[in-house]
Amino acid sequence: MEILIPEERIRQRIPELARKIARDYEGQPVTIIGVLTGSLMFVADLVRHLDLSLQIGFIKAKSYRGETTEAGTLDFSADLLPAVEGRHVLLLDDILDSGQTLSCLCECLKERGVASLRTGVLLRKIGRQRIPCEPDYIGFEIPDAFVVGYGLDYNDEFRHLPYIAVLSEKSPLLRRAPQG
Numbered sequence: 538m539e540i541l542i543p544e545e546r547i548r549q550r551i552p553e554l555a556r557k558i559a560r561d562y563e564g565q566p567v568t569i570i571g572v573l574t575g576s577l578m579f580v581a582d583l584v585r586h587l588d589l590s591l592q593i594g595f596i597k598a599k600s601y602r603g604e605t606t607e608a609g610t611l612d613f614s615a616d617l618l619p620a621v622e623g624r625h626v627l628l629l630d631d632i633l634d635s636g637q638t639l640s641c642l643c644e645c646l647k648e649r650g651v652a653s654l655r656t657g658v659l660l661r662k663i664g665r666q667r668i669p670c671e672p673d674y675i676g677f678e679i680p681d682a683f684v685v686g687y688g689l690d691y692n693d694e695f696r697h698l699p700y701i702a703v704l705s706e707k708s709p710l711l712r713r714a715p716q717g
């Protein structure tokens with residue numbers, strides 16, 4: 538496993554993103570919706586730098602990947618989602634790959650009548666977006682590789698790592714793994 542983004546760089550970047558978010562939402566109450574499970578560290582670290590009137594909720598999404606790492610069907614559950622009607626919502630995910638997860642969840646939130654909707658991702662894979670979806674906040678742009686750590690998993694492992702690391706694309710372990 539090769540470290541792509543060390544802990545220290547994440548620790549520096551999070552408050553920078555928070556400052557931008559705090560400026561954009563100044564004087565407005567915000568609902569942050571994290572996409573479980575991958576966004577858990579990102580949300581937890583970011584909100585502690587936000588001096589805003591803030592509510593936090595989560596939505597559960599899982600995109601199944603088959604033989605390749607291409608995005609498959611998206612399964613999501615809004616059981617944990619708080620009332621978002623009339624709220625200024627900031628949707629946060631760990632990583633933007635094809636764009637399927639974020640665009641699907643944006644549609645779901647819009648249907649619920651949010652007052653406004655912005656999106657943020659810790660990581661964005663360069664050259665992978667198939668569904669047009671431009672996040673308002675991006676932590677880091679990364680090359681097209683399968684990454685784990687800081688919330689991101691492989692088979693529910695490695696989420697606890699305090700850094701982002703690359704798991705080799707060639708690894709046979711990557712086959713048939715659901716990513717959440």
Ligand code: 5GP
Binds near residue numbers: 575630
């Ligand atoms: P998208 O729907 O944009 O194709 O993919 C986004 C979701 O797929 C993310 O929420 C994440 O769960 C998963 N994903 C995409 N790329 C990676 C990756 O490199 N590593 C891990 N662990 N998950 C990924």
Ligand code: MG
Binds near residue numbers: 717
């Ligand atoms: Mg995810």
